[in-house]
Amino acid sequence: MSDPVQFSYVEAFLQKTIPSLNDSKLISMKSTLRNKPIMLVAEKKAKKSKRKPRKRLRMTKRILAKPTNSAYSSYGRLRSLWKEYISNLLDEYMAVKAGGQQNADLKCVQDILLKADYHGADITVADTPCRTMKGISGTVLQETKNIFLICTKDNKLRRIPKSQTIFTFEHPPGYRVTLFGSQFCFKPAHRLTKRFNKNPTLKELLK
Structure with missing residues (x-):
């Protein structure tokens, strides 16, 4: 069972962030959020690395000294x-x-x-x-x-x-x-x- 103090904080947070929330929607949302962890801070999505595969990187950096004198x-x-x-x-x-x-x-x-x-x-x-x-x-x-x-x-x-x-x-x-x-x-x-x-x-x- 969830802590009443913690849940009252969640209720106050919902009313503050969504002022237009009526009582029926508030009750419905409270039942949905009961005993459920909530992330109050949006988690940043990790950016996809644009690094080339190691094998391709080695190939692009490989330098063969081609003789200039033929x-x-x-x-x-x-x-x-x-x-x-x-x-x-x-x-x-x-x-x-x-x-x-x-x-x-x-x-x-x-x-x-x-x-x-x-x-x-x-x-x-x-x-x-x-x-x-x-x-x-x-x-x-x-x-x-x-x-x-x-x-x-x-x-x-x-x-x-x-x-x-x-x-x-x-x-x-x-x-x-x-x-x-x-x-x-x-x-x-x-x-x-x-x-x-x-x-x-x-x-x-x-x-």
Whole structure:
């Protein structure tokens, strides 16, 4: 049962805020409000946040530094540094091959190639579903999870998707290395913890 003092206050409040309220309506309203909590102060509605979803916000704030120089000849020093870098990584394997041993550790070489940095590599698109990109060659200037940005020999910047694309590069003395781009669809930093499938099928390499 409600407190008489509290209810008399509510009755006085109604008569004060609604002077034209007659007795019958007052009685009806009193019975409706009995034992019912009343908000005497209007509650402000919370404004809907206009913030963008976090994923979209990250995408809009992401800035990729696109090289402004598209002259192939300008990156000769970069190519030289990369050749020296990849030679140092593969020296041990090349020594084994040069010695004539047949049981070379190809799995070790695969892991090295997967984790290597390809900025500065001179690569060629050997095969791809996109016919217009087949045969393109140039220097890798930027790598993301899904693309290589290369400067071609005709001084153009091209974005080459990794998925379903086969790349090759030459490595002295006379080696041609083939890379299946689908196995490189990781951020460069994340490739350090990845491994090739033990015996991948052609379908797995090209998916």
